[in-house]
Amino acid sequence: MSVLVNKNSKIIVQGFTGSEGTFHAGQMIEYGTNVVGGVTPGKGGQTHLDKPVFNTVVEAVEKVGADTSIIFVPPAFAADAIMEAAEAGIKVIITITEGIPVADMIKAAAYVKDRDCRLIGPNCPGVITPEEAKVGIMPGFVFKKGRVGIVSKSGTLTYEAADQVVKQGLGITTAIGIGGDPIIGTTTKEAVELLINDPETEAVVMIGEIGGQLEADAANWYKNSGSKKPIVGFIAGETAPAGRTMGHAGAIVGGSDDTAQAKKKIMRACGIHVVDSPAEIGKKVAEVLA
Amino acid sequence: MNLHEYQGKEILSSFGVAIQRGVVAQTPEEAVVAARKLTEETGTSWHVIKAQVHAGGRGKGGGVKLAKSLEEVEKLSGQIIGMNLITPQTSAEGKKVHQVLIAEDVYYPGDNEPEEYYMSVLLNRATGKNMIMYSTEGGMDIEAVAEKTPHLIFTEEIDPTQGLLPFQARKVAFNLGLSGQAFKEMTKFVTALYKAYTEADASLFEINPVLKTSDDKVIAVDAKVTLDDNALFRHKDYAYMRDLREENPIEVEAKEAGLNYVDLDGNVGCMVNGAGLAMATMDLIKQAGGEPANFLDVGGTADAERVETAFKLILKDPNVKAILVNIFGGIVRCDRVAQGIVDAYKNMGTINVPIIVRLQGTNADIAKELIDNSGLDVQSAIEFQEAADKVQAVLS
Secondary structure, three states: OOOOOOOOOOEEEEOOOOHHHHHHHHHHHHHOOOEEEEEOOOOOOOEEOOEEEEOOHHHHHHHHOOOEEEEOOOHHHHHHHHHHHHHHOOOEEEEOOOOOOHHHHHHHHHHHHOOOOEEEOOOOOEEEEOOOEEEEOOOHHHOOEEEEEEEEOOOHHHHHHHHHHHHOOOOEEEEEEOOOOOOOOOOHHHHHHHHHOOOOOOEEEEEEEOOOOHHHHHHHHHHHHOOOOOEEEEEEOOOOOOOOOOOOOOOOOOOHHHOHHHHHHHHHHOOOEEOOOHHHHHHHHHHHHO | OEOOHHHHHHHHHHOOOOEOOEEEEOOHHHHHHHHHHHHHHHOOOOEEEEEOOOOOOOHHHOOEEEEOOHHHHHHHHHHHOOOEEOOOOOOOOOEEOOOEEEEEOOOOOOOOOOEEEEEEEEEEOOOOEEEEEEEOOOOOOHHHHHHHOHHHEEEEEOOOOOOOOHHHHHHHHHHOOOOHHHHHHHHHHHHHHHHHHHHOOEEEEEEEEEEEOOOOOEEEOOOEEEEOHHHHHHOHHHHHHOOHHHOOHHHHHHHHOOOEEEEOOOOEEEEEOOHHHHHHHHHHHHHOOOOEOEEEEOOOOOOHHHHHHHHHHHHOOOOOOEEEEEEEEOOOOHHHHHHHHHHHHHHHOOOOOOEEEEEEEOOHHHHHHHHHOOOOOEEEEOOHHHHHHHHHHHHO
8 A cells, every 4th residue: 555646646737738747647548657637827729748628627637537636836826726726636645846826825824724635745856656656746766665764854955865775675655755845735744644554655754854843743743643554754943053944945943943953852751762863764674674 | 035024014004904194214214294293194193113124122122212302303313314223133233224214203191001822824834724812911021921921822723715715803802901993903903913914925924922002992003914926926026125224235136136145154065956955065164174154055956146246255254164065966967067056167267266066967977177277276076075064174
């Protein structure tokens, strides 16, 4: 098993015919992902990358049975695209777009909450279940199939962690990039919970960064769950100064409780195997699974 | 984008929020003209001279002074303009003051004692909703209030589909202990403030203090306003408010080149693709015995031109003793990045600090070969730890 996406997912690409959408949809198809079409308003009826283009998401749901969407729509229109997908009945909405105004995301997050669907991102690398579905912008070859789940706020750091895990002779069940914005659809805790409950996942790697309370919430949930499945954790940004945004809009130290040090302390207290060095993630996973 | 107090107040006022009125001045002469004008408009005879820099705690550093005559306006403005203002929120060197706000004196005597409150509007990341945070303890450092008397801080969370509701505005006024005219003024103030926050696409409003004057008016005496950079595309009319003098010149240059750069105090520069990996690389530099000199995310494309710009930016800092390049090639091929590094290096002639390049991912082996055979003084690594060890070796 895996979580969120698998070989049976029927995936559409919103912002299909744009340059980002075209490039990454092409990569996804090449990987073997079940892309059933795309949406670009005004271009319905055309064919792009040998797949049908629809004007609306609801049309894609009706005609090709789409249940998963990946969004490459530009920031000014991305929140609207998320809400359109939710209203049309898409179950998993993965938003890659970076730079969506916070006010737009407050509305979109509230809208999605009232509907039967899950939002991943925005500002994330997507989700990959190796050898089944790559619904994101990650380099597929890094992720080999296996028994370790990954949850991460960052793109390249996810690839780094996956690479280290794979080089230990282990592989990945599903890697979930939850995104680095202040408002994201699926929290660290929710993503960790999905993987802890996945029977095929034997260990979880949880990668966070400075800012916010998501890692602390996940750690507390894990402790209370009583789960025996090990979690290896890393928090980036120990050397980041307070009050400065470090690339990701959400990566900013606001007070004493959202520093890397504070987060790691809580995670350790909750039984998570925290590594201080980002070079030791893979080694630690092998150690806890030995 | 951070704004000056006078710019923040301009925005507040445009949405009907009552403010302490003022005029900005660049010179002592302008300050006197401003003061005269303000006296005509408001009847104030005393003026407050306030340094306009992007930092809090200005009063503590001597950046806010009361002038009781036009002579004092000229004298005090002359002292403040051009000074290096050091506050708890600036670096040790302080921030140069280029302009002052000449503001009306609002602490005049009257029937009631003036009262100061604290109020801010911001995003509650835990709930994904905006909230109004307010306190009876105005004019003080709110973090200290939160620590010593947390029961004096109140919050009101806003339903994104409804906006601020009238009962919530009343609740704020009641919790601040207001009645009569001041109560009405406060509900009006809060309502207008929240409207300004949402319509201007702000990410922070901090009004400290909000003042109830001796004649029961409620006004914003200070305004710390931050606008959401992601939403600036729909507020072209605010673009001119960016004051580049307040920003780090290297960061400004980086931004123009499309690079995400934050200047730090350390001795090892770094160039990384991706924000999370960049932070992790900084942490690894520290563990290897160095201190990161910067945060730099070069993004998805690392061609020769970008790499060269990035090298130049990093080398502007004379403290840099080594540079660590850490690229995880995904869609971007490592050999292309390596070629970019070699080309940039050759274009720049000599680089006087050792460079360690770690390329991992697509075509990492070819990239390593390319670097090793380039004849340049560049060390290559493939594993993350290997790169850290090389940084350590270079520093010792």
